Amino acid sequence: MFQETKTHEVTVDIVIFTIRKKKLEVLLIQRGYDPFKDKWAMPGGFIRLSEPLDDAAKRVLYEKTHVKDVYLEQLYTFGDPGRYPNARVITVSYFALIRSDDIQLSHESDVNIQQVNWHPVYSLPPLAYDHKEIIEHALKRLRDRLEYTPIAFQLLPKKFTLTELQKTYEMILDKDLDKRNFRKKMISLNILNESDEFTKLSSKRPARLFSFIDDSMDTPISSIL
Amino acid sequence: MFQETKTHEVTVDIVIFTIRKKKLEVLLIQRGYDPFKDKWAMPGGFIRLSEPLDDAAKRVLYEKTHVKDVYLEQLYTFGDPGRYPNARVITVSYFALIRSDDIQLSHESDVNIQQVNWHPVYSLPPLAYDHKEIIEHALKRLRDRLEYTPIAFQLLPKKFTLTELQKTYEMILDKDLDKRNFRKKMISLNILNESDEFTKLSSKRPARLFSFIDDSMDTPISSIL
DNA sequence: GCAAAAGTGTTCAATGTACACCCATGC
DNA sequence: GCATGGGTGTACATTGAACACTTTTGC
Numbered sequence: 001m002f003q004e005t006k007t008h009e010v011t012v013d014i015v016i017f018t019i020r021k022k023k024l025e026v027l028l029i030q031r032g033y034d035p036f037k038d039k040w041a042m043p044g045g046f047i048r049l050s051e052p053l054d055d056a057a058k059r060v061l062y063e064k065t066h067v068k069d070v071y072l073e074q075l076y077t078f079g080d081p082g083r084y085p086n087a088r089v090i091t092v093s094y095f096a097l098i099r100s101d102d103i104q105l106s107h108e109s110d111v112n113i114q115q116v117n118w119h120p121v122y123s124l125p126p127l128a129y130d131h132k133e134i135i136e137h138a139l140k141r142l143r144d145r146l147e148y149t150p151i152a153f154q155l156l157p158k159k160f161t162l163t164e165l166q167k168t169y170e171m172i173l174d175k176d177l178d179k180r181n182f183r184k185k186m187i188s189l190n191i192l193n194e195s196d197e198f199t200k201l202s203s204k205r206p207a208r209l210f211s212f213i214d215d216s217m218d219t220p221i222s223s224i225l
Numbered sequence: 226m227f228q229e230t231k232t233h234e235v236t237v238d239i240v241i242f243t244i245r246k247k248k249l250e251v252l253l254i255q256r257g258y259d260p261f262k263d264k265w266a267m268p269g270g271f272i273r274l275s276e277p278l279d280d281a282a283k284r285v286l287y288e289k290t291h292v293k294d295v296y297l298e299q300l301y302t303f304g305d306p307g308r309y310p311n312a313r314v315i316t317v318s319y320f321a322l323i324r325s326d327d328i329q330l331s332h333e334s335d336v337n338i339q340q341v342n343w344h345p346v347y348s349l350p351p352l353a354y355d356h357k358e359i360i361e362h363a364l365k366r367l368r369d370r371l372e373y374t375p376i377a378f379q380l381l382p383k384k385f386t387l388t389e390l391q392k393t394y395e396m397i398l399d400k401d402l403d404k405r406n407f408r409k410k411m412i413s414l415n416i417l418n419e420s421d422e423f424t425k426l427s428s429k430r431p432a433r434l435f436s437f438i439d440d441s442m443d444t445p446i447s448s449i450l
Numbered sequence: 451g452c453a454a455a456a457g458t459g460t461t462c463a464a465t466g467t468a469c470a471c472c473c474a475t476g477c
Numbered sequence: 478g479c480a481t482g483g484g485t486g487t488a489c490a491t492t493g494a495a496c497a498c499t500t501t502t503g504c
Binding site for chain 3: 178180181185202203204205206
């Protein structure tokens with residue numbers, strides 16, 4: 001077993017979440033060669049010898065999306081000997097939250113890659129390796145964080161309406177929330193700045209725009225179910 | 226940098242908690258040689274090439290304590306290039322909860338090791354590497370788990386009194402709890418079996434013994450503060 | 451009979467949950 | 478003027494927090 005490599009290889013893989021077309025989506029890359037040809041996989045890469053783990057994650061993230069300064073958190077380390085064919089690859093997984101309008105997907109001319117695309121997290125294509133398991137793990141963690149920290153703002157533009165915020169929660173939790181209770185709760189947390197601006201474009205009643213008070217990232221939130 | 230090794234080395238390190246002498250303690254090994262001679266470190270070891278991560282953790286745990294079937298959970302992966310002198314060592318950390326009466330410390334005749342000993346988690350000796358950071362991380366995780374899952378039972382004998390259970394919570398949270406509220410809460414969770422037995426040895430009023438209902442390990446617990 | 455730990459309930463405050471109607475706008 | 482999403486309050490149930498005295502035993 002493992003004749004081809006005599007050492008562990010260590011990679012980072014990143015579950016990149018965004019909100020796009022009113023859906024919670026993850027960024028996937030279609031593999032252009034075997035093993036797992038045509039299957040989809042999360043962006044990932046080898047960790048350089050003198051590179052901190054978080055830096056490796058940031059680098060991979062930047063290479064694929066050209067975004068910086070996004071929410072990034074280490075998730076879990078997967079290292080089953082059978083997870084990778086013909087090599088022992090241990091992967092430190094991360095999850096990232098980005099605003100879809102910040103993104104510039106890089107369409108590098110890499111023959112190994114067929115496509116880079118967003119996929120709704122609730123209807124994923126066939127995935128390579130153990131990436132399905134990793135994404136499920138990431139979704140669990142994201143839901144967990146959502147109930148205790150003001151993390152949803154990482155997926156929204158600077159200014160947003162309360163309805164947009166609520167929809168974000170609903171997409172992640174995959175569950176409907178009560179409008180009045182949601183607003184009451186959010187406002188009582190004192191993490192929102194009420195602006196004087198309103199949405200204009202819609203052909204409906206304009207909605208007030210809010211922004212997130214930066215220094216409240218560490219504010220714990222009691223449950224919003 | 227890193228001339229001595231050209232690859233990443235991957236280890237597991239385990240934060241082993243127990244309750245001993247009415248204190249929350251961790252198992253540490255005093256190093257017998259440089260670097261970090263005389264400093265204390267957590268039990269750890271290299272991951273074998275075709276060994277799953279959890280198995281490596283179980284193996285290291287067994288080697289040091291001769292216990293099996295204990296609570297073991299992956300914690301976090303530390304991989305700062307500067308954390309280890311002269312090598313790039315990435316460590317997947319775990320934390321374990323064991324009953325101190327189950328333990329048989331192995332006093333192997335390893336010249337590299339001076340001593341294997343328990344240390345109170347709130348007054349640790351000087352630690353090697355970044356192990357202080359790892360233990361702090363483990364303590365945070367343990368506290369977190371304590372508030373949402375019935376994990377404290379992993380530190381107690383099969384049968385225990387409510388006072389012992391409360392003391393366990395108090396040691397981990399480093400905070401006093403209200404006796405009546407604590408008992409009310411625990412009983413309302415329906416995860417305890419009330420037995421007909423009582424403590425006998427003490428020279429005080431005997432206390433009723435309880436046991437934990439096994440299949441409630443996944444029961445979430447709302448906050449106990 | 452006294453020292454020491456076991457055991458037990460009530461009141462109040464805070465938080466969560468369920469629920470329905472009017473408002474402002476563009477067309 | 479009507480369709481669409483924005484915005485608002487109250488009543489009730491659940492949960493958490495504070496708090497003190499009686500009971501059982503060994504000595």
